[in-house]
Amino acid sequence: MPDIARRIVLASRPVGDPKPSDFRLEEIPVPQPEPGQMLLKTEWLSLDPYMRGRMSDAPSYAKPVGVDEVMEGGTVSEVVASNNDKYRAGDIVLSRAGWQTHLISDGSGLRKLDPQVAPVQTALGVLGMPGMTAYTGLLEIGQPKAGETVVVSAASGAVGSIVGQIARIKGARAVGIAGGPEKCRYVREELGFDDCVDHREPELREKLKAACPKGIDVYFENVGSPVQDALFPLLNFFARIPVCGLIAQYSATELPPGPNRVPQVFRDVLTKRLTIRGFIVSDFWGRFDEFIREMPQWIKEGRIKYREDIVDGLENAPEAFMGLLKGKNFGKLLVRVG
Numbered sequence: 001m002p003d004i005a006r007r008i009v010l011a012s013r014p015v016g017d018p019k020p021s022d023f024r025l026e027e028i029p030v031p032q033p034e035p036g037q038m039l040l041k042t043e044w045l046s047l048d049p050y051m052r053g054r055m056s057d058a059p060s061y062a063k064p065v066g067v068d069e070v071m072e073g074g075t076v077s078e079v080v081a082s083n084n085d086k087y088r089a090g091d092i093v094l095s096r097a098g099w100q101t102h103l104i105s106d107g108s109g110l111r112k113l114d115p116q117v118a119p120v121q122t123a124l125g126v127l128g129m130p131g132m133t134a135y136t137g138l139l140e141i142g143q144p145k146a147g148e149t150v151v152v153s154a155a156s157g158a159v160g161s162i163v164g165q166i167a168r169i170k171g172a173r174a175v176g177i178a179g180g181p182e183k184c185r186y187v188r189e190e191l192g193f194d195d196c197v198d199h200r201e202p203e204l205r206e207k208l209k210a211a212c213p214k215g216i217d218v219y220f221e222n223v224g225s226p227v228q229d230a231l232f233p234l235l236n237f238f239a240r241i242p243v244c245g246l247i248a249q250y251s252a253t254e255l256p257p258g259p260n261r262v263p264q265v266f267r268d269v270l271t272k273r274l275t276i277r278g279f280i281v282s283d284f285w286g287r288f289d290e291f292i293r294e295m296p297q298w299i300k301e302g303r304i305k306y307r308e309d310i311v312d313g314l315e316n317a318p319e320a321f322m323g324l325l326k327g328k329n330f331g332k333l334l335v336r337v338g
Contacts, residue, residue, distance in 0.1 A: 005030045006314055007100035010065045014055055017251045017325065022055070023071070023318040031104045038084045040077035040095055040103045043338035045314070046124035047073065047321050047329075048158075052250040061280055071099035071317075074129060076113065076120045078338070087112075094123045099317055101337060118296065125158055125332035126306040127295055129281055133244060134162035135291045136284035138220060139170075141242035141277050146171030148217035151208075153227060155196055156183040156307075158332035159244060163220045164193045165304050172218070175211045177227055179327050186330075191305055205230040218242075224249045229261075232268055243278040247325060307331030 004027050011024040033039045054065045054072050065072050075097040079087050084107050087093070094111040097103040113120045118127055125131065137159075144150050150167035154160040155176025164174035164187070176187040176196040184196040195211040197204065208230050215236040221228075224246030235241075268274060298304040309331045311320040317335045324333050 003030055004028070005100065005102040007070050007098075008314065008317055009068050009070055009099075010055060012067060013057060014052075014251070018052065018055060018318075018322055020318055020322075025315055030102050033081055033083050033104055035083050037104050037106050038082035038087050039080050040093065040097055040105050041080045041338065042075045042077050042097050042101050042103070042314075043092070043336075044076040044121045044124060045073055045097075045099060045317060045335040045337050046075070046128070047317065047324055047333040047335060048130070049245055049247045049250065049324065051321065052247075052325060072096070073098050074124050075337075076123055077103065092120050094128070099314065101314060118299075121308065121334055122306070124334060125308060126162060126299065126304065127292065130158035130332060131162055131295055132284075132288065132291045133281040134159045134220075135166060135295065136281060136287050137242040137244050137279055138163050138166055138218070140284055140287075141275070141279060142167075142218040142220060142240050144170045144172040144218050147173075149173045149175060149212050149214055150218040150220065151175045151177065151212065151216050151231065152220040152222065153177045153199075153225070154222040154245075154247070154327075155187045155191075155193065156330060157222065158306075160220065160222050161187070161191055161306065161331070162304065165191055165298075167218070168192060168194075169298065169303055173214075175208075175216075177208075177223075183330065186307070190307075199225065199227050209234060215239075220244060221246070223247050226256075232265065235268065235272055235274060237272050239272065239274050241274065241276040243276060247327075251325060309333045310336055312336045 007026050009024050012022050014022045053060050057064045075095050077095045079091040092113045113123050144167050150172045152160045152163040155178045167174040174193045176193045177199050178184050184198050187193045187196040197207045212234050216234045217236050217239050219241045221243045222245045309329045314337045
C-alpha cells in the first residue's frame with residue numbers, strides 16, 4: 001500500500017468559468033483506520049455538472065464545498081483495510097469519497113457493489129445517480145404517453161441519453177438536441193432516437209420544428225441555453241417540462257443580454273397550461289428499488305445503451321471537469337483513479 005494519498009481541494013471560488021488555479025493537488029500521509037473504521041481506496045470518480053454549484057457559496061439546495069476542502073463527488077472505492085465487522089478487505093462500495101485517493105469511513109452511506117452483476121463504474125452512471133435522474137425526472141414529471149413527442153437537451157450526455165431511450169420504451173417519439181454532427185449521429189444511430197438536432201446550426205428553429213411535426217409534449221431540460229427560444233413556440237397544450245439542470249448558466253456572473261422573455265414564458269404557462277418543475281434526484285429516492293430492478297433488465301435486453309468518457313489519473317480531474325462544463329465530454333464522464 002502506498003504511503004502517500006493525493007487529493008484535490010478547492011483552492012478558490014471561481015468567478016465565471018472555473019480555471020486551473022481554482023483547484024490544488026495535495027499529498028498527505030495515507031490515514032489509518034481506527035476501531036470500527038475502514039480505509040477506502042478510490043477506483044472511480046464521477047464528474048458531474050452539479051459540482052460547479054458546490055464550488056459557489058451562493059444559497060442552494062446543498063452545502064457548498066469549503067475553500068481548502070476536498071472537492072465533492074461520487075466514487076467507487078475498494079476497502080483495503082477494515083476494522084468494521086460489516087466490511088472486509090476487497091469489498092467494492094459506492095461511496096462519496098470525493099476527489100481523493102483514500103478516505104476513512106465508518107460505513108455510513110456506503111452500498112456494496114457486486115462486480116459480477118455489472119461493471120462497478122456503472123454505479124456512477126447508468127445504474128447510479130445520472131440514470132436515476134433520467135428515470136425519475138421523466139417518469140414522475142414528464143409522464144410520457146405513447147404517441148407523444150419528448151425532446152431532451154444534452155441528448156448524448158449521461159442523463160439525456162437515458163431520457164430519450166426511456167421515452168422510446170414508453171412508446172413516445174424521442175428527439176434529442178446535441179452539440180455537433182458526431183453527437184447527433186450517435187444519438188440517432190446508436191441510441192435509437194427518432195431524430196436529433198444540432199443546437200449549433202443557424203437553422204435550429206426550422207430543424208427543430210421539422211423534427212417535431214406534432215409539437216412537443218415533454219421537454220427535459222438539462223442545459224438552459226438559447227435553444228429555449230426555438231423550443232417554446234412548439235410546446236403543446238399541457239406540455240410538461242422537468243428541469244434537471246442548467247449547465248449553460250452555472251458559471252454566469254450576470255443575466256444574459258437581450259429582451260426580457262419572462263412575461264412571454266408566463267403567458268405560455270398560462271395559455272398552454274404548462275407544467276414546469278425543477279427537481280433533484282433525491283426528491284425521488286423512494287423509487288430506487290424500482291429503478292434498480294428495471295434499468296439492468298432494459299440494458300440486458302439491449303433497450304438501453306450507454307457510453308462512458310474515461311479520463312485516467314486524479315490529477316486530470318480539473319481539466320476534465322472544466323471540459324464537461326463546455327460540453328467536451330461524450331457520454332458519462334469518469335476518472336479512473338485506481
